[in-house]
Amino acid sequence: MASVDEAQDILRTLGLPPAQSNEMSALTLISLCALGPHDPWTKAKRTRCTVTKGIMDYVRRTFGKDYAPNTRETFRRQVLHQFVQAHIADYNPFEPNLPTNSPRAHYAVTEAALAAVRAYGSTKWKEAARKFVTEHGELKVLYSPEREKQKVPITLPDGQEVRLSPGKHNEVQKAIVEEFAPRFAPGSELLYMGDTAKKNLVVNADALAALGIPITDHDKLPDVVLYDRVRKWLFLVEAVTSHGPVSPKRIVELEAMLKRCKAGFVYVSAFPDMTEFKKHAKDIAWETEVWLADVSDHLIHFNGDRFFGPRSRS
Template identity: 65%
Template sequence: MATIEEAQEILEALGMPSAQTNRMSGLTLLALCGLKPNDPWSVANRTGCTVTKSIMSHVKEHYGIEYAPNTRETFRRQVLHQFIQGGIADYNPFEPDLPTNSPRAHYAITKAALTVVQAYGGEGWPGVRTTFLREQGSLAERHARDRDRAMIPVTVGDGNELRLSPGRHNELQKAIVEQFAPRFAPGAQLLYLGDTAKKDLFVNGVALQRLGIPINDHDKLPDVVIYDAERNWLFLVEAVTSHGPVSPKRVVELEEMLAACPAGIVYVSAFPDFKEFQKHLKGISWETEVWLSDAPDHMIHYDGDRFLGPRK
């Protein structure tokens, strides 16, 4: 029978991303197919469906689920747009020349997807599903490839490459590793590098433990930790794109955390540019350093008895 759960299973089997296998997506598929709760999947059909008067009304009438009128954009942007990308729905197939803002704009299940849906639960299901995926491809896999292409490659000191998730914060972290470290800590070793999507992307647990740094407190570490063995200096670098420079409060927290560390501590607030730096001028602690990635050869020193070095 045409249940919401089975509709979600079909979407997952057809390679839709997890965000498009939720309840709203399952209900949308049922509406596109014109199915009611007691209908078998074999009677699915292809008709033009508007969002409000067809899809949302069908869901309310036959499945007892009412969505607020302002959710029609959610249906369009979070479900139907991805259905089109995944070869599950067509846009305006019966009137392809309709203007974009036409009230007759409609969606319909594709002929290829309809064949698969009608076969669900029968002996031919595995074969038609395989054919669909071979011809249409999996949208989940395509999204994964797109995300992988968007990842930010970072080359660490040993020549290995890490991949950070896309975003301004991680662009700055890349600059810290590839531009700051070679200039101000040549030959130093990367010990820790977080990621906006994975906090412990790179952790040299052995080296951190040797330096008396609690390896179970990754969430308390700065964004980038670099160790210069020749000078026995530990660089703690915060990548600042919206908040979080090395403030007096942050210094106290880190000093308590690193009480057993024998290395000299160098605190650095890194900014992408002077404009971002200006936003945080009052929050930066004295006796720390500031580095701007758009002026990588220079450092701004906040007081202290030396240009660059440990506080004590």
């Protein structure tokens, strides 16, 4: 049943640090899943929860735990912010364009966390938890001092510096922004870049919306999106280290999602080296580009009789 002890066990197993696997955090998780003390975890569901009326009131009514009104910020700053970073909760998923100070601001358990939580107590729990941690990492590791030292610094086109979580995938993303963009998309704007630990690291929501790109679908966007305003070219770049080159299937998905965007699409599969490229060569779609970070001055054109530029749409 959805007890505080079980919720704490779930949070610890999914990689939350001690400060986010305490009683308040456990009750928050149960509230986000809309469960009572006698409900099995299989009944967890994704609901819209504000902080005061959605979570604190629910905890008081359902579990008899009455937190003082001034603890609202503690819920928000010490639990929910970290839940979002850990991919346990989404912020404003049902109204993503709400202003920061909107009274309608809300949270909901993520689809990925919901799938894991529903398996708790069953024979599928260990595999579900392992899948979640593999895909989203562990916040307790992300918060460790040693990991901070290992982060990958990256300088954006506007001179701003951000730090990506360590890993081969993000090293390729760094190369895309710092090496590919100046050579093949000079003067372009970085509209979107994800991170293996933080899905939406850089998001220019206004520019994406102006291009007709649905900003609620970040999880479907390529790893890096650049826009050349002069040529009106949108560079859709996948950083490939284990999976995910621009395949025919991926193009169909992206064209459906970006159907309102009038820019020319330049699809790029970016690899760290020739070895990784060879593993995926058979899956790469024609009329797309391939770039290898270790020979950054060159492109491989999977273009038939056409040279570098936007792909013709089906």
